[in-house]
Amino acid sequence: MTVLRADAQRNLSLILEAAADAYAELGPDATIDEIARRAGVGHGTVCRRFPTKDALRAAVISLRIEELLTHVRELLERPDAGVALEEFVWAAAESCRRDRALFEGIEQCEGFTEVADAKKELHDTVGKLIRRAHREGAIRRGLDARDIGALVGAAIQASLNAERGDSWHRYVQVVVDGLRP
Amino acid sequence: MTVLRADAQRNLSLILEAAADAYAELGPDATIDEIARRAGVGHGTVCRRFPTKDALRAAVISLRIEELLTHVRELLERPDAGVALEEFVWAAAESCRRDRALFEGIEQCEGFTEVADAKKELHDTVGKLIRRAHREGAIRRGLDARDIGALVGAAIQASLNAERGDSWHRYVQVVVDGLRP
DNA sequence: CGCGAACCGGACTAGACGGTCCGCTTTCTG
């Protein structure tokens, strides 16, 4: 697989988009058939490109993590780490919210190096931001990048069970405020 | 089914305990076979007592909600609602932590009146506590019993993905602190 | 344009799981 043929490349994009949509709507248990249907390709095409269901999930997840990584690198340029960290939390929340099932059950995908590496890189980069925020006294001690990621993901997940559509905003605010010293 | 025969009663208890254990360990998708195995009864025995998988989950969940309800009624006697609410949050967290999958995917069980009623009753009772805490200025506005339940459940769930075993404590603390005005 | 390689997709397989059924066993009552 040196380079993909044009139709294969097109289908790959369609599958990734369809998978992201399906996960967002149906959770991580969205079936391969459903994803194939949304992408407008055959069941077999999905399975050939991604040897297992988890490999597909891993591909979608690592894409999203890369996006967050790009964002947090920009935020590192900001003078005020506390503000930057808060902005990152909101961005991460937005990402989780868009993809819902992005981080629920992410453990199953940690065996894939692409996900594990991307996650580690993200944690390291966010870690820098956190250390600077610590020095500024903007957030409490005892929480690392993994903790913050988990809390944000949890707040979003909690809002999925809520009736009111704006719950996620209030929940994330509780977490943001709870991060302070 | 006027009254259960002695062996049936015994098996019922075994099934409920085994189910709680299984949910705690494997999440809400624990199979009926697994639960039956843990209870030391046959697959058929479980299915006869509970017509569907969700009915069993509903039974376990409503038991736990009743326990919390008893607790929160005691807390209503306390003079300081803010402190009492905080204690309730910790109790709820402990309950979620013990049963893990207790509140993940609870929506599927809301069709069962036992769960819906118990949940409503709990929300009403916690609501009283919250209103008093509001009057005391102990917590922020804009959050109701459902929100707090969701946030606590989320914090616990977040800690399940964490490597460190004591994460749940820190996460719940973030939520507790975030509840303040 | 033509040919080989890459790719597509539906049919198929295998395994997991929820729920039913019925012959056998245990409990309760008179």
Next chain:
DNA sequence: CAGAAAGCGGACCGTCTAGTCCGGTTCGCG
């Protein structure tokens, strides 16, 4: 203690789904 009723549990069925395979199609290069 004996008969009837309640309960037990494993075999069985239908369904769902992940992953494989191969005959037919499309692409891209020469």
